[in-house]
Amino acid sequence: MKLFIDTVDLSEIRDLNATGLIDGVTTNPSLIAKSARPIFEVIAEICDVVAGPVSVEVTAKDHEGMMREGRYLLGIANNITIKVPLTIDGLKTCRALADDGVAVNVTLCFSPAQALLAAKAGAAFISPFVGRMEDIGAEGMVMIKAIIDIYNAYNFDTKILVASVRGPHHVVEAAKMGADISTLPPAVLRAMYKHPLTDNGLERFMADWANTGQSILSSKKDINDHKI
Numbered sequence: 001m002k003l004f005i006d007t008v009d010l011s012e013i014r015d016l017n018a019t020g021l022i023d024g025v026t027t028n029p030s031l032i033a034k035s036a037r038p039i040f041e042v043i044a045e046i047c048d049v050v051a052g053p054v055s056v057e058v059t060a061k062d063h064e065g066m067m068r069e070g071r072y073l074l075g076i077a078n079n080i081t082i083k084v085p086l087t088i089d090g091l092k093t094c095r096a097l098a099d100d101g102v103a104v105n106v107t108l109c110f111s112p113a114q115a116l117l118a119a120k121a122g123a124a125f126i127s128p129f130v131g132r133m134e135d136i137g138a139e140g141m142v143m144i145k146a147i148i149d150i151y152n153a154y155n156f157d158t159k160i161l162v163a164s165v166r167g168p169h170h171v172v173e174a175a176k177m178g179a180d181i182s183t184l185p186p187a188v189l190r191a192m193y194k195h196p197l198t199d200n201g202l203e204r205f206m207a208d209w210a211n212t213g214q215s216i217l218s219s220k221k222d223i224n225d226h227k228i
């Protein structure tokens, strides 16, 4: 499963990208607003750091406006993915951009029926929002399973990008189902590697090691450094 990060925070992006675990970035108008930075500047900086797809969302509501904004945003870098909302104008824009060879991420998906339309419109990615579904008492992961079944039945190329992820449990469930990608807030990615037994175990190993009085680097002075 690929992992994207859902943020425009450059210091988080640099930090997490250095782990080699990050396959792409997703952004949205609310995240840009929270950063209080100019959209072109912040997206260009993200594209300089991350080689994978960087989703940036249009803000026009009509097809013509979306097309104009989309073409403009594509000028930022060659790894831009244009994000459009799951409206009829968004789907129309998706089809037109996809026909021009542009990768489109159809966002704000809350049902398998919507996901089917996005795939038929040529979306490179569909973003179903699991957390927001659960916020209203609906089953976010049931939606993911249904989308996977539909896409598999018809061999759609559209990648399922699980979004609105609230914790590692969503990522694990999505991975078990075979979803292509999850996009995670940085805190969720950090929560994925954290485990109290790892921390305790490491502490015990280090205490036992300290008692030996040894040091790995000074224990065998007669061998050359292994060339990595």
Ligand code: G3P
Pocket (backbone or CB within 6 Å): 006, 026, 027, 028, 129, 131, 132, 163, 164, 165, 183
């Ligand atoms: O980028 C879209 C999505 O991941 C939003 O998540 O937490 O605002 O529901 P959230």
